[in-house]
Amino acid sequence: AQTKIAVVVGSLRKDSFNRKLAVALAKLAPSDVTFEQLRIDDLPLYNQDDDGKPAASVTRLKAEIQSAQGLLFVTPEYNRSIPGVLKNAIDHASRPYGKSAFPGKPAGVIGVSVGAIGTALAQQHLRNVLAYLDVPTLGQPEAFVQAKDGLFDADGSIGEASRAFLQGWLDKYLAWVRLHTAG
Numbered sequence: 001a002q003t004k005i006a007v008v009v010g011s012l013r014k015d016s017f018n019r020k021l022a023v024a025l026a027k028l029a030p031s032d033v034t035f036e037q038l039r040i041d042d043l044p045l046y047n048q049d050d051d052g053k054p055a056a057s058v059t060r061l062k063a064e065i066q067s068a069q070g071l072l073f074v075t076p077e078y079n080r081s082i083p084g085v086l087k088n089a090i091d092h093a094s095r096p097y098g099k100s101a102f103p104g105k106p107a108g109v110i111g112v113s114v115g116a117i118g119t120a121l122a123q124q125h126l127r128n129v130l131a132y133l134d135v136p137t138l139g140q141p142e143a144f145v146q147a148k149d150g151l152f153d154a155d156g157s158i159g160e161a162s163r164a165f166l167q168g169w170l171d172k173y174l175a176w177v178r179l180h181t182a183g
């Protein structure tokens with residue numbers, strides 16, 4: 001059977017390095033795994049008053065999460081945390097109380113930044129949020145990627161220098177998803 005991974009990119013920027021990383025990671029996966037980037041740019045700002053009448057974009061987001069076997073968060077670091085657009089999406093999908101899309105859905109977190117610590121602090125904040133939402137998140141290996149020349153090659157694949165490392169990360173992530181979806 002096909003394994004579907006719902007990918008949430010924490011940047012809305014057209015030329016986002018994180019979006020490129022998400023696309024390049026998908027190319028490293030075997031053919032029975034599909035990656036679908038979820039839209040988060042059309043979500044309203046979360047407002048608890050709307051819990052009883054969610055926007056169509058919110059209902060869609062939650063359905064996409066629930067129909068996937070795994071979640072992959074590919075996010076930049078904004079001011080040593082996760083971008084507000086990502087937190088907004090997570091807050092939407094976690095509500096109304098008791099109707100969260102997240103419990104038990106296996107996840108991985110990864111990110112690329114121009115800074116030297118490669119989203120480490122954003123990932124740590126995200127892990128805190130995911131732990132609360134009962135999302136089993138791959139602990140090791142960690143992957144902190146710095147945006148440098150050669151990270152991607154001309155066709156948008158992972159460049160030579162990082163390919164083996166990120167292939168190893170992706171293989172462990174997919175094994176983690178399978179572990180949590182077996183049986």
Ligand code: FNR
Binds near residue numbers: 012019081115
């Ligand atoms: C950043 N950037 C950044 N980088 C980092 O390593 N740590 C940080 O705390 C921040 N903070 C930050 C805040 C805001 C508001 C912006 C816009 C940027 C830089 C960031 O790594 C860079 O802009 C990346 O290119 C963002 O990822 P995308 O959009 O390319 O995926």
